[in-house]
Amino acid sequence: MFECSIRLVNMVLQIFTAVADIVALVYLIMVIYTPCVLGSEYYISVMLYVYFLPVITIQTVVFVLCRLFCFTVGLDPIAMTFNLASGIVCISTSMTMLVAMFDHCGNEYQYMFYVSGGCGLLAGILHLVNALVCNIYMPPEEWTYTKPSKRARNRLERARLTSIL
Structure with missing residues (x-):
């Protein structure tokens, strides 16, 4: 029962993270076509965000879809690392992007920068919370996959002990 509730919390966190990522990405796409970015006034900070956010959003959405249709996914080393x-x-x-926007010129597109950056910040925090949940409540059998060298050492030690006896 406890494991089921932790998996449910994990799934809800992933869904909220995906929604925050999607909202941030939608507003980021709208930000790209603003005069401030097209005029290269705020180009570098926005393009750094453009480089990473779409990939993370796509991976998060795929991860949520896998989570919804394959209930065993979620509390594992891959999810924690991701x-x-x-x-x-x-x-x-x-x-x-948010720090660069503090000196924004204040035109009508300013809210797009803050919504995109704020949702991205929220998504990042939710990703970290979910990584923490994965780290704390990962089933013990999943931990064996995080350190294969330890498993190999145990196998070698058992083989050595049986050969001595």
Whole structure:
């Protein structure tokens, strides 16, 4: 019962993360066509965000779809690593864009920059929370896949002990 509730929390976190990623991506696409970006006033910080956010969003949506149709996916080393890396990248790129926007000229497109950056920051935090949930509540049998060298050492040790006896 406890494992089922943790998997449900994990799935809900992934869905919220995917929604935040999609909203950030939609607003980022709208930001690309603003005069500030087309005029290269805020080009580098936005393009850094453009480089990473679509890939993370696509992977998150695919991960959520796999999570919805294959219930066993989610609390595993791959999910933990993906969420950790995606969280760090989302936070760093969205913060870069948000910090660059503090000196924004204040035109009618300013809200797009803040919505995209804010949703990306929220998605990054949710990715990190989900990585933490995966790390804490990962089933013990999944931990054996994180360190195959330890398994190999145990097999070698057992083989050595049986050959001595």
